[in-house]
Amino acid sequence: MSEFVIEIHRMTKTYGEGDIAVHALTELDLQVERGEFVAIMGPSGSGKSTLMNIIGCLDRATSGLYILDGEDVSQMNRDQLASVRNRKVGFVFQSYNLLPRLSARKNVMLPMMYNGFQNWSEEKRSDRAAELLELVGLGDRLHHLPTELSGGQQQRVAIARALINDPSLILADEPTGNLDTRSSAEIMAIFHRLHQQGATIVMVTHEHDRALEAQRTVNVLDGRVVSPESEMDRLVVS
Ligand SMILES: Nc1ncnc2c1ncn2[C@@H]1O[C@H](COP(=O)(O)OP(=O)(O)OP(=O)(O)O)[C@@H](O)[C@H]1O
Ligand SMILES: [Mg+2]
Secondary structure, three states, rough: OOOOOEEEEEEEEEEEEEHHEEEEEEEEEEEOOOOOOOEEOOOOOOOOHHHHHHHOOOOOOOOEEEEEEEEEEOOHHHHHHHHHHHHHHEEEEOOOOOOOOOOHHHHHHHHHHOOOOOOOOOHHHHHHHHHHHHHOOOOOOOOOOOOOHHHHHHHHHHHHHOOOOOOEEEEEEEOOOOOOOHHHHHHHHHHHHHOOOOEEEEEEOOHHHHHOOOOOEEEEOOOOEHHHHHHHHHHHHH
């Protein structure tokens, strides 16, 4: 198995065409090793979510090479990408994206409908969901609806849901962006635990303190990765 979970070379992403074209990513390079915990920082509009969506196979790059967990996904069509995503990626968003009418447990079970769990009985799926909810400290909230949970608890349900396929890569786009300090710390504690158990995690954050908790920070500026030194150069030059 490759030592890298993410290998990106000269990735570009352009939204729209002609006069209204937005060059969200411009020849971006990034490599993430298996088992790494990486924070991504950068100003609003610098391309962080665009990058995360492509890393998570929710969207396609315009050009460039992307190898995910040893598999070249650059040329894949949407169906193929969806299949890779279901097998390899767990995605956590700033907004928890839970279905309001479903209990915590049913929300976690949802991805199992189309995810290689077809042979599992309802009972087995339900047990697995409960197990994951216990893992994120919500063993006593299985039957609560999202509206009956705090923001931090809802995000923990979303994390449990993201873990259902035992992903090789956990992606989190500002997972603590809507949370107070205490709930944020709880979410970070879960990520730390998953990391210690061997997960590869890439997390976008606006908060320096959160980024410092990761092993490494990647800075994105104008659609590419900049090293802290080159940012310094820019400041000195301008
Ligand atoms: N679907 C889209 N269509 C057109 N332009 C888009 C689309 N999504 C993003 N963009 C543009 O691409 C650029 C990068 O956006 P992106 O959402 O990746 O930034 P970001 O770094 O995540 O910002 P933030 O910190 O505010 O979340 C922005 O200029 C944005 O306006
Ligand atoms: Mg964003």
